[in-house]
Amino acid sequence: MEDDVKTVNDYIGILKRRKWAFLLPVIIIFIIGFVAALAWPRTYRSTSTILIEEQELPREFVLTTVTGYADQRLQSINQRIMSTTRLLEIINRFNLYADLRKRMTTEEVVEIMRKDIAFETIGADVIDKNRKGGATRSAPPPVPVTIAFTLAYDGRNPQVVQQVANVLASLYLEENLETRERQSAGASRFLVEEATGVQRNLANLDARIAVFKAKNINAVPELQQVNYQGLDRAERDLDQLKDQLRSMKEKEQYLQTQLATIPTESTDQDRNLLKELKAKLVQLESRYSDDYPDVKKTRMDIAVLEKRVALLPPEGQASPKKGLTSVADQPNNPSYVALASQLSGVQSDIEAAKRQIAELEKRREDYVRRTEAAPRVEETYKTLMAERTNTETKYQDLMKRVMEAKVSQGLEKEQMGEKFTLIDPARLPEKPEKPNVPLVLLVGLFLGIGAGVGNVSLKEAGDQSARTAGQLAGATGYPVLAAIPRIITQVDRRRGRVRRRRMLIAAGVAVVALVLLFHFFVMDLDVAWARLSRQLML
DSSP states (O other), X not given: OOOOOOOHHHHHHHHHHTHHHHHHHHHHHHHHHHHHHHHSOOBEEEEEEEEEEOOSSOTTTOOOSOOSOHHHHHHHHHHXXXXXXXXXXHHHHHTTTHHHHHHSOHHHHHHHHHHHEEEEEEEEEEOOTTSOOOTTOOOOOOEEEEEEEEXXXXXXXXXXXXXXXHHHHHHHHHHHHHHHHHHHHHHHHHHHHHHHHHHXXXXXXXXXXXXXXXXTTTTSGGGXXXXXXXXXXXXXXXXXXXXXXXXXXXXXHHHHHHHHHSOSOOHXXXXXXXXXXXXXXXXXXXXXXXXXXXXXXXXXXXXXXXHHHHHSOOTTSOOOOTTOOSGGGXXXXXXXXXXXXXXXXXHHXXXXXXXXXXXXXXXXXXXXXXXXXXXXXXXXXXXXXXXXHHHHHHHHHHHHHHHHHHHHHHHHHTTOSSEEEEEEOOOOOSSOSBOOHHHHHHHHHHHHHHHHHXXXXXXXXXXXXXXXXXXXXXXXXXXXXXXXXXOOXXXXXXXXXXXXXXXXXXXXXXXXXXXXXXIIIIOOHHHHHXXXXXXXXX
């Protein structure tokens, strides 16, 4: 038996024979799609576009305290805006989801609103000038950066959708300003508190250093060289005084030896001098009168010596013992008195030198104690000064950062830092976002065609009729002697003309219906004609 291979004419014959089996599913399913497109609730979308602008002043002049990437801040702001509290405020303000709130919980309604809000970032590839190239010193590769983002809201009422989209955009703008001001103020406040704490620590360190200096005033490292110089000078002065003391002790011994050989009394000398004066007076009287000055003076000296000699013991008697304290017992020998005076002066100098030596030894011991304590004091002092230097450096760095933070805070207050700018506010939607009527109708049409093809295929598969001579011969096993063609009568021709007229009318109605559907559900005919004209002109 030959294979049953169908040709194009066979398929055309099947289509003519099963046209209603094909058209009915197509028409029914298309009508169902059309009704679904008409009955589907219209959902409108209103979108706002917000641009992320860099700060107006160069970052080399003013550094901001608000750090982090724009994506991170956007996600943080998005979480705050999408919180249940914020969304409930918007729901209550515009009375959104009134029918759903009657049969659903608050969390479910809020979750539905979150799904109705569309957040999408707009990025661009930029070259970061702060990044360095590779070993070849080539330009750094571009990195994706978020430069803007869009906010959209879907709803049934176009006016309410526009209002909600504008409110959401304003919330993002306000939240960004509040967040940046809060971060800059928080950074400034934190740095001020830290600087105040470090300043207190610095004051405490200064007090500790002052107390340490007062306690070790003579052993601080600043006076170490002075202490060494003082110790050296004390040792030199001490050696010099010891040499002087040695010389004065030798002189004292010499004077004591000399004083021991000289008598304390001058009796013989006075008598001899009295004799000499008397002889001199005789010579003067022989030459001059009694009124001559030299005569008078010599007489007066003789009278004084006679009185002194009258008080002396007679010649041949022993002199008074040493150690007597009466006036008469005091030595009257001028040489002895002179040597005794020198000896007393030398002894006074010796005592003074001893006192100076004792003072210098005390001073030297003080300098020695200072120099011995200097390493320990220096170590502690260096530790305190190093701690103070580090604290002061930290304080200066914090104060610099405090000034930068205050400038950054003023930058944020004046809205001269990085900011969000609404470049495309939400507009009143003119056509619904959902459903996509052309797509729904197209899907209905294709589903109808598929259903029609399936229906025709099922009917053909279940039909055992013989349509051709070959099918008949194959079914009976006998050869076909003759085939009578189809006889078309005048009635058949009339019916054919009526059928074609009806099909033309139906096609015209279908075209008009499609044009109306396109006009009302897809695009205004004027707009479509304008676009088509523009394309043709191009």
